[in-house]
Amino acid sequence: TGAQVTGVRQDERAVTVTWNGGQATADLVIGADGIHSTVRRLLWPDAPSPRYLGRTAWLGVTSAVDLPGSITMGPGAYFLIHPLGGDRAYWAYVTTSPQPAVRYDDEKAEAAHRVRGWHDPIPALIAATPQEAVIHVDICDLDPLPTYVRGRVALLGDAAHAMSPDRGQGAGQSIEDAVVLAAALAGEPGLDEALRRYDAERRPRTQATVRGARADGRRSTSPALHKAMTTMIRLVPGPVWRKGLNPDGNATWRWRAPSLPAPPVHG
Numbered sequence: 001t002g003a004q005v006t007g008v009r010q011d012e013r014a015v016t017v018t019w020n021g022g023q024a025t026a027d028l029v030i031g032a033d034g035i036h037s038t039v040r041r042l043l044w045p046d047a048p049s050p051r052y053l054g055r056t057a058w059l060g061v062t063s064a065v066d067l068p069g070s071i072t073m074g075p076g077a078y079f080l081i082h083p084l085g086g087d088r089a090y091w092a093y094v095t096t097s098p099q100p101a102v103r104y105d106d107e108k109a110e111a112a113h114r115v116r117g118w119h120d121p122i123p124a125l126i127a128a129t130p131q132e133a134v135i136h137v138d139i140c141d142l143d144p145l146p147t148y149v150r151g152r153v154a155l156l157g158d159a160a161h162a163m164s165p166d167r168g169q170g171a172g173q174s175i176e177d178a179v180v181l182a183a184a185l186a187g188e189p190g191l192d193e194a195l196r197r198y199d200a201e202r203r204p205r206t207q208a209t210v211r212g213a214r215a216d217g218r219r220s221t222s223p224a225l226h227k228a229m230t231t232m233i234r235l236v237p238g239p240v241w242r243k244g245l246n247p248d249g250n251a252t253w254r255w256r257a258p259s260l261p262a263p264p265v266h267g
């Protein structure tokens with residue numbers, strides 16, 4: 001929309017949001033404005049800023065490829081390939097970097113340089129990616145907030161619990177937030193009860209996922225652990241890996257969505 005939220009103020013009866021070009025008053029405001037959330041900065045002034053995790057990533061999307069998903073663990077880095085459907089694939093090269101915000105004149109060339117000598121199809125995949133489809137981002141997350149709710153304002157998604165991408169859970173957890181908040185608003189008698197339930201249900205799960213993703217990322221880019229991990233991958237029997245990947249054997253995927261009332265029929 002181009003609207004940039006700049007202010008949020010509330011009393012016991014309503015909450016008013018101000019943006020470049022207008023304002024609106026409502027019963028509830030949901031701050032789903034990402035890792036650098038303005039809503040969080042305004043209403044959670046003591047919250048820490050996002051934390052740089054010492055890892056940086058090159059990402060790209062390319063077409064005309066037909067590859068299965070895979071992850072390659074290297075010493076101090078990993079490379080992920082994720083098919084997107086059709087003939088497109090997403091790739092990510094993640095490695096350590098003590099300083100954030102280090103940028104290169106040619107990010108694609110830098111990514112290609114770093115995977116020289118890695119197995120096929122990794123170098124070819126980067127070579128086939130259009131220059132403008134390669135981006136370089138630093139990996140950050142958010143230390144735990146004491147609450148996701150202040151009065152009539154709830155934080156949702158990365159604004160509440162930005163996490164490193166090492167579990168592929170950031171967007172998924174944000175969608176879970178939305179479902180739980182909708183169920184609480186539909187099921188509880190009042191706004192206070194609904195927001196209390198939302199906070200109580202979502203904070204433990206999402207903050208545990210933030211911690212887990214942070215630890216996974218540290219492990220998967222640790223040169224010291226790389227050798228031990230590759231040995232373990234060879235030695236651990238397939239059924240044990242499969243148990244970990246099975247939805248019923250994995251706490252992240254075992255989540256059951258609350259039921260929602262049927263949406264109203266219009267017209």
Ligand SMILES: Cc1cc2nc3c(=O)[nH]c(=O)nc-3n(C[C@H](O)[C@H](O)[C@H](O)COP(=O)(O)OP(=O)(O)OC[C@H]3O[C@@H](n4cnc5c(N)ncnc54)[C@H](O)[C@@H]3O)c2cc1C
Nearest residue numbers: 003004005032033034038157158165168169170171172174
């Ligand atoms: C490298 C990388 C890989 C990832 N891989 C995965 C993955 O495989 N699986 C997964 O589930 N997640 C993944 N994620 C995480 C995922 O991208 C995020 O968790 C998800 O996008 C969070 O959604 P959100 O809606 O909370 O925030 P965002 O997607 O950041 O959306 C926030 C929105 O708010 C808007 N906004 C911000 N400030 C204002 C303002 N003041 N006024 C108005 N609007 C504003 C922004 O423009 C934006 O549109 C990855 C993240 C990264 C960095």
